Amino acid sequence: MSQFSPQHCNLNIHYNLPKKVWNKMPKVYKQLPGWKGWSKEGIPHWFGYDHDEVSISASVEPSGLQFSGNLDAEVFEVWIATFKQIATNVLGFEVVEPEL
Template identity: 50%
Template sequence: MDEITSHHCNLNIWAHLPDEVWNRVANIYELMPGWKGYIDGIPHWFGQEDDDVFIQASVEPSGLSFYARMNQSDWDSWIARVKSEATKVLGFEVGEPEDGFM
């Protein structure tokens, strides 16, 4: 089924990392499918909160946080690509702290 549901993911990309790292993260944002740009300073993909399908990111104490509304398979594919690209570009393994990535 292609049911649209909510998704949330924190990654081990921490707020205290140097600007050099965050500049690379901004470049990763732009490479990801569905990039729409910054809306009120918040990165968005595919749409905004008023749309059926969207992804947005924010920097939280728990790490780089993504919130999405989309079908499960598209979300799984998209967030896996973020983790893969970030791992390559940032030089450390990127994943969810809940899964042991620090």
């Protein structure tokens, strides 16, 4: 059994943001620790791909940019904090979890 657990986070990066914002996302993605690239389906991944023991992936949902991962909770929290900081700097608005 894996020592890691499923992790999730939703951020205020919405599908209806202008194209100029979405065009900056690859720059954000590539700066994050564990960057692996895009799957065949175009989904960004870090640390591993779907069904790997350790992985994070992102998807655009109506509620915002959704991250799902399988890894240590503390590592995920640090990684998400790093993502929010980099995305805030690159995108030009504060990236947060809407429910907070």
